[in-house]
Amino acid sequence: xxxxxxxxxxxxxxxxxxxxxxxxxxxxxxxxxxxxxxxxxxxxxxxxxxxxxxxxxxxxxxxxxxxxxxxxxxxxxxxxxxxxxxxxxxxxxxxxxxxxxxxxxxxxxxx
Amino acid sequence: xxxxxxxxxxxxxxxxxxxxxxxxxxxxxxxxxxxxxxxxxxxxxxxxxxxxxxxxxxxxxxxxxxxxxxxxxxxxxxxxxxxxxxxxxxxxxxxxxxxxxxxxxxxxxxxxx
Numbered sequence: 553x554x555x556x557x558x559x560x561x562x563x564x565x566x567x568x569x570x571x572x573x574x575x576x577x578x579x580x581x582x583x584x585x586x587x588x589x590x591x592x593x594x595x596x597x598x599x600x601x602x603x604x605x606x607x608x609x610x611x612x613x614x615x616x617x618x619x620x621x622x623x624x625x626x627x628x629x630x631x632x633x634x635x636x637x638x639x640x641x642x643x644x645x646x647x648x649x650x651x652x653x654x655x656x657x658x659x660x661x662x663x
Numbered sequence: 664x665x666x667x668x669x670x671x672x673x674x675x676x677x678x679x680x681x682x683x684x685x686x687x688x689x690x691x692x693x694x695x696x697x698x699x700x701x702x703x704x705x706x707x708x709x710x711x712x713x714x715x716x717x718x719x720x721x722x723x724x725x726x727x728x729x730x731x732x733x734x735x736x737x738x739x740x741x742x743x744x745x746x747x748x749x750x751x752x753x754x755x756x757x758x759x760x761x762x763x764x765x766x767x768x769x770x771x772x773x774x775x776x
Contacts, residue, residue, distance in 0.1 A: 561703070586765075594769055594770065595753055595768050596765075598764050601764060650708060653707075654705050655704055655705045656703075656705055
């Protein structure tokens with residue numbers, strides 16, 4: 553079936569380095585994608601989104617890249633900080649009123 | 664403050680008991696959702712409601728029930744028919760006519776003893 557998935561379940565990064573979190577999707581009809589951050593015991597928080605008519609979008613310290621050719625989405629975090637330690641989810645719009653989530657990547661920032 | 668309130672935050676239940684999780688929002692959003700999260704897994708959609716008095720099954724609706732009598736409220740009942748109810752439950756809303764950014768509550772952790 554069609555699904556959203558992340559390439560790696562965990563990522564360890566040195567404080568100050570850049571982080572790259574990857575996500576593959578299989579629904580070629582999806583036209584909207586979101587990245588969420590979830591801290592332990594809390595609900596997911598919106599980070600950044602991108603529509604399929606774009607291939608790059610930048611926010612504060614974060615950049616999302618979309619490659620529709622290979623159905624790949626990535627989240628780049630610049631100058632990773634300890635507060636960036638969390639689980640990161642990508643989500644795709646399957647159809648109206650539904651988002652489909654990947655399994656998540658746990659990011660651990662080393663001091 | 665505007666937001667989504669889920670209660671209780673922690674809930675313990677014995678096998679065979681029904682429990683109801685509350686989700687209240689004051690964002691004036693039309694659409695509300697319930698997701699289930701298990702360790703190491705993504706969020707799976709249980710039920711969603713686009714408008715008052717209407718709701719649809721998600722991917723894993725078996726053993727759950729919902730109601731949407733008010734715009735602000737979307738309670739989820741975990742029935743005794745749910746085989747493995749221990750999980751973290753998340754309520755979300757969106758105000759856009761089509762799925763856009765979802766706003767999440769802080770979650771309710773249900774443990775079956």
